[in-house]
Amino acid sequence: MARIQHLADDLVLIDADYNGTPGAISVYVLLGERPALIETGPASTVETVLEGIRQAGLDPRDLRAAAVTHIHLDHAGAAGTLADRYPDLELYVHPIGAPHLIDPSRLIASARRLYGAALDTLLGEPRPISSGRVRVLKDGDEVWLGSRTLTALNSPGHATHHHAYLDRTSGDLFTGDAAGVALAGSRYVSPPTPPPELDFAAWRKTLARLRAAHPQRLLLTHFGAHTWVEQLLTDLEARLNVRERLALEAAAAGLGEEAFAEQLGALTAREIAEAAPGEERRYEVMTPLRNNVLGLLRYAARPPRRGER
Numbered sequence: 575m576a577r578i579q580h581l582a583d584d585l586v587l588i589d590a591d592y593n594g595t596p597g598a599i600s601v602y603v604l605l606g607e608r609p610a611l612i613e614t615g616p617a618s619t620v621e622t623v624l625e626g627i628r629q630a631g632l633d634p635r636d637l638r639a640a641a642v643t644h645i646h647l648d649h650a651g652a653a654g655t656l657a658d659r660y661p662d663l664e665l666y667v668h669p670i671g672a673p674h675l676i677d678p679s680r681l682i683a684s685a686r687r688l689y690g691a692a693l694d695t696l697l698g699e700p701r702p703i704s705s706g707r708v709r710v711l712k713d714g715d716e717v718w719l720g721s722r723t724l725t726a727l728n729s730p731g732h733a734t735h736h737h738a739y740l741d742r743t744s745g746d747l748f749t750g751d752a753a754g755v756a757l758a759g760s761r762y763v764s765p766p767t768p769p770p771e772l773d774f775a776a777w778r779k780t781l782a783r784l785r786a787a788h789p790q791r792l793l794l795t796h797f798g799a800h801t802w803v804e805q806l807l808t809d810l811e812a813r814l815n816v817r818e819r820l821a822l823e824a825a826a827a828g829l830g831e832e833a834f835a836e837q838l839g840a841l842t843a844r845e846i847a848e849a850a851p852g853e854e855r856r857y858e859v860m861t862p863l864r865n866n867v868l869g870l871l872r873y874a875a876r877p878p879r880r881g882e883r
């Protein structure tokens with residue numbers, strides 16, 4: 575049995591049970607005339623997600639759409655597998671992400687650099703998707719999913735190819751990684767800062783934009799629904815600022831990966847001990863320290879130029 579949670583009459587959360595860890599990766603099912611997913615989870619958890627879809631009362635063959643917030647493998651890695659199995663499924667994605675759903679070879683190569691051999695058991699490899707099945711959403715475009723009309727909000731910072739999806743009617747906002755990582759029921763939000771596109775200035779703008787949308791509820795991929803909207807976004811911004819400063823100081827001092835990992839690890843452990851005691855391991859699964867270290871050091875060595883935002 576997959577773990578699922580009903581968040582509204584037409585909205586079900588499936589816990590992908592990533593890495594055997596409950597509460598790490600959410601996949602959202604929107605029921606209604608046009609059954610759809612938001613996020614697919616990684617290729618490695620596709621069977622669990624399909625089981626969850628059936629438990630939600632939906633035959634996966636009736637799925638018509640899957641919209642991914644961005645193409646990182648923990649969010650969109652199963653898109654190709656689902657497209658192979660279900661010929662009526664259309665995939666919605668940010669313009670910058672689309673080419674990598676069609677040909678994931680560069681995505682796989684960069685994930686291999688980050689995860690090594692563990693990639694196969696941890697996330698699995700994404701399958702290519704024929705271009706005819708991929709629908710590009712631009713900022714502000716609306717997409718009909720389930721029985722809702724969602725608006726794509728360009729939301730760079732964590733990644734350049736990131737959309738959040740806003741349901742103006744309910745105030746639900748599917749945030750991907752743009753609103754950070756927070757366990758269900760927790761009041762601790764952690765900033766996921768992997769390489770290679772981390773951009774603090776862009777991320778701060780994104781947070782202002784998310785606030786301005788006045789969401790009632792943030793639906794995080796890692797993990798679940800959060801209603802402490804203002805505080806979460808404020809805390810996330812403060813923690814981003816701390817990490818940006820630390821990274822720049824580390825680069826200025828010529829700190830290596832290991833020494834910086836020690837620093838960032840200690841900071842993260844202190845934050846979690848205070849705000850979510852005992853949950854260090856689950857946060858590590860959702861947002862590994864090494865990825866965060868590499869993203870921050872890369873940012874500090876090569877801050878994104880204005881034109882790239």
Ligand SMILES: [Zn+2]
Nearest residue numbers: 644646732751
């Ligand atoms: Zn991501």
